[in-house]
Amino acid sequence: MKMPIALAEERRESSLSSKVIPKARREGPGAPNLADYDQARREFSWERARRELDGLPGGGGLNICHEAVDRHAAGPLRDHLAIRWLGKNGEISGTTYGQLLRLTSRFANLLRSLGVAKGDRVFVLAGRIPELYIAALGTLKHRVVFCPLFSAFGPEPIRARLAIGRAKVLVTTQSLYERKIKPLRAQLPFLEHIILIGEGHQTADVPGTMDYSRSMAEASDSYTIEPTDPEDAALLHFTSGTTGTPKGALHVHEAVVAHHITGKLALDFHPNDIFWCTADPGWVTGTSYGIIAPLTSGITSIVDEGDFDPARWYEILQSHKVTVWYSAPTAIRMLMKAGTDLVHRYDLRSLRFLSSVGEPLNSEAVLWSQEAFGLPFHDNWWQTETGGIMIANFASMDVRPGSMGRPLPGIEAAIVREKEDGSVEEIREPGAEGELALRPGWPSMFRAYWEDSARYKKCFAGGFYLTGDLARQDGDGYFWFVGRKDDVIKTSGHLVGPFEVESALLEHKAVAESAVIGKPDPVALEIVKAFVVLRAGFQPGEELLRELLGFARTRLGAAIAPREIEFVNSLPRTRSGKIMRRLLKARELGLPEGDISTLEAGYVHG
Numbered sequence: 001m002k003m004p005i006a007l008a009e010e011r012r013e014s015s016l017s018s019k020v021i022p023k024a025r026r027e028g029p030g031a032p033n034l035a036d037y038d039q040a041r042r043e044f045s046w047e048r049a050r051r052e053l054d055g056l057p058g059g060g061g062l063n064i065c066h067e068a069v070d071r072h073a074a075g076p077l078r079d080h081l082a083i084r085w086l087g088k089n090g091e092i093s094g095t096t097y098g099q100l101l102r103l104t105s106r107f108a109n110l111l112r113s114l115g116v117a118k119g120d121r122v123f124v125l126a127g128r129i130p131e132l133y134i135a136a137l138g139t140l141k142h143r144v145v146f147c148p149l150f151s152a153f154g155p156e157p158i159r160a161r162l163a164i165g166r167a168k169v170l171v172t173t174q175s176l177y178e179r180k181i182k183p184l185r186a187q188l189p190f191l192e193h194i195i196l197i198g199e200g201h202q203t204a205d206v207p208g209t210m211d212y213s214r215s216m217a218e219a220s221d222s223y224t225i226e227p228t229d230p231e232d233a234a235l236l237h238f239t240s241g242t243t244g245t246p247k248g249a250l251h252v253h254e255a256v257v258a259h260h261i262t263g264k265l266a267l268d269f270h271p272n273d274i275f276w277c278t279a280d281p282g283w284v285t286g287t288s289y290g291i292i293a294p295l296t297s298g299i300t301s302i303v304d305e306g307d308f309d310p311a312r313w314y315e316i317l318q319s320h321k322v323t324v325w326y327s328a329p330t331a332i333r334m335l336m337k338a339g340t341d342l343v344h345r346y347d348l349r350s351l352r353f354l355s356s357v358g359e360p361l362n363s364e365a366v367l368w369s370q371e372a373f374g375l376p377f378h379d380n381w382w383q384t385e386t387g388g389i390m391i392a393n394f395a396s397m398d399v400r401p402g403s404m405g406r407p408l409p410g411i412e413a414a415i416v417r418e419k420e421d422g423s424v425e426e427i428r429e430p431g432a433e434g435e436l437a438l439r440p441g442w443p444s445m446f447r448a449y450w451e452d453s454a455r456y457k458k459c460f461a462g463g464f465y466l467t468g469d470l471a472r473q474d475g476d477g478y479f480w481f482v483g484r485k486d487d488v489i490k491t492s493g494h495l496v497g498p499f500e501v502e503s504a505l506l507e508h509k510a511v512a513e514s515a516v517i518g519k520p521d522p523v524a525l526e527i528v529k530a531f532v533v534l535r536a537g538f539q540p541g542e543e544l545l546r547e548l549l550g551f552a553r554t555r556l557g558a559a560i561a562p563r564e565i566e567f568v569n570s571l572p573r574t575r576s577g578k579i580m581r582r583l584l585k586a587r588e589l590g591l592p593e594g595d596i597s598t599l600e601a602g603y604v605h606g
């Protein structure tokens with residue numbers, strides 16, 4: 001990455017990013033777990049964090065399922081609700097830690113009876129239904145690698161991932177099987193077992209498959225976890241494919257130390273919390289925080305099978321008395337669109353802590369949540385590769401809207417730049433832009449890109465893991481996202497991160513969403529082009545176009561403001577909700593679209 005230095009004097013800070021939302025003042029049992037940031041960093045060690053977990057009895061190592069389920073089921077939390085299930089047709093049920101112990105043991109025994117052994121891969125292709133969660137934890141219990149697939153994938157992305165991971169077992173529903181797997185079966189010779197779950201169908205007669213309910217009923221509900229080396233493979237997660245072909249990141253059982261401690265410090269889990277992570281386990285957030293972290297903390301998780309719907313979401317928050325809520329910027333921006341009045345129709349006083357991940361969280365969204373919920377969304381940053389939260393706005397710190405926060409205790413983050421000779425140097429000057437880098441060594445760091453060691457090696461230089469994201473750090477240690485290395489725009493000697501431009505446009509009342517790309521230009525190298533989705537009630541037209549161009553120029557300065565704006569009806573996103581700027585660019589330039597396996601269905605250009 002060789003980059004010219006951005007010219008700071010021409011860059012106008014977004015008017016909102018200088019605002020601060022003061023930290024919540026809570027004392028007594030509800031006080032933030034991380035009370036004093038500097039002290040927590042000083043006193044932190046991963047060995048100490050590891051001691052918050054139990055380890056397998058008799059020094060048998062560390063197993064994610066033991067920490068999440070078995071140890072609680074053997075103690076006072078046995079009858080505590082582990083997961084509250086909300087079905088898409090309004091059904092509600094619950095599973096206690098004691099019940100989860102027996103169910104995951106049955107699944108582990110079922111795998112054993114099939115000859116599935118340590119290190120093999122079990123894939124699950126399903127919506128957010130109980131069996132997915134039982135299969136995930138039972139798989140980990142049996143020391144087999146769990147790999148979730150997003151249920152809305154088409155047949156080809158499913159085939160590719162099953163093939164890359166050499167799946168031995170696939171757990172899926174009958175309808176997904178009929179529609180997506182059966183036509184591919186001949187191309188999946190390595191796949192030995194297909195287990196069909198859910199939907200109340202009689203599945204026993206589907207040739208070439210097994211029935212989950214029957215097999216589970218036949219399996220014993222007692223299982224002793226075999227010694228598990230903390231370095232044993234546990235999870236294979238595919239990245240979102242925002243910047244290219246998705247990569248398979250491999251994580252080990254030791255990752256649970258990071259899942260647990262980040263749940264405690266960054267999501268501020270307290271005993272008796274009701275936690276709702278809205279992410280699907282098809283993405284890493286839905287596993288690290290949608291399954292593992294709340295369970296290791298012994299709290300109750302909400303799992304909602306249904307799709308996004310503002311009124312239904314508020315209803316869930318209200319009726320299940322959710323205390324900690326973890327969501328994503330796309331959802332938050334859609335909630336903003338639905339309006340503040342809607343929020344105020346619900347009693348949401350149980351909410352204590354709001355948090356967001358996955359994309360940059362615009363300062364507008366943070367300020368809106370403060371107005372709507374009386375609480376700010378706390379942005380945090382991490383990746384599939386990091387396995388857990390790395391940078392966060394903590395409950396005990398003032399929130400700087402638009403900032404990702406500060407590194408977790410135990411995490412060393414830095415801004416680095418590649419020198420002419422290819423080596424990497426850290427830049428300590430506050431405000432300087434560069435690549436966000438982390439010192440390797442935290443427990444949930446990925447151990448490999450599946451079958452791509454060359455690519456894995458390329459992520460490390462100068463003693464750092466290079467994240468592929470650009471950021472800057474202010475004088476107080478807060479990190480600010482600039483853009484992905486691949487998305488950054490080089491225009492007339494400046495480096496422009498799309499996020500800054502998108503956030504400035506979002507401050508205009510007509511703008512619901514925007515995505516910014518660099519468009520090749522013979523003079524400027526690239527010009528900044530913005531795609532804008534308007535809020536309801538605003539019409540595209542010359543006048544609004546001129547107004548927005550002028551608005552952005554005043555906010556950002558002429559060098560950085562978009563030169564072109566195009567009004568569009570929607571933006572292309574991954575199924576995990578991330579804007580695919582590379583696709584906008586490819587289409588703008590008439591270039592091949594690349595891997596679009598994770599593109600959300602129904603997107604129409606224009």
Ligand code: ATP
Pocket residue numbers: 239240241242243244245246247283284356357358359360361379380381382383384385404467468469481484576578
């Ligand atoms: P691919 O690597 O296949 O292109 P991806 O990077 O989108 O896909 P994920 O691992 O799911 O796959 O996403 C991690 C990325 O999401 C980060 O590298 C960053 O670009 C973005 N991201 C996550 N959280 C934040 C945040 N709080 N602010 C800004 N960006 C974020």
Ligand code: MG
Pocket residue numbers: 239243383468
């Ligand atoms: Mg990535």
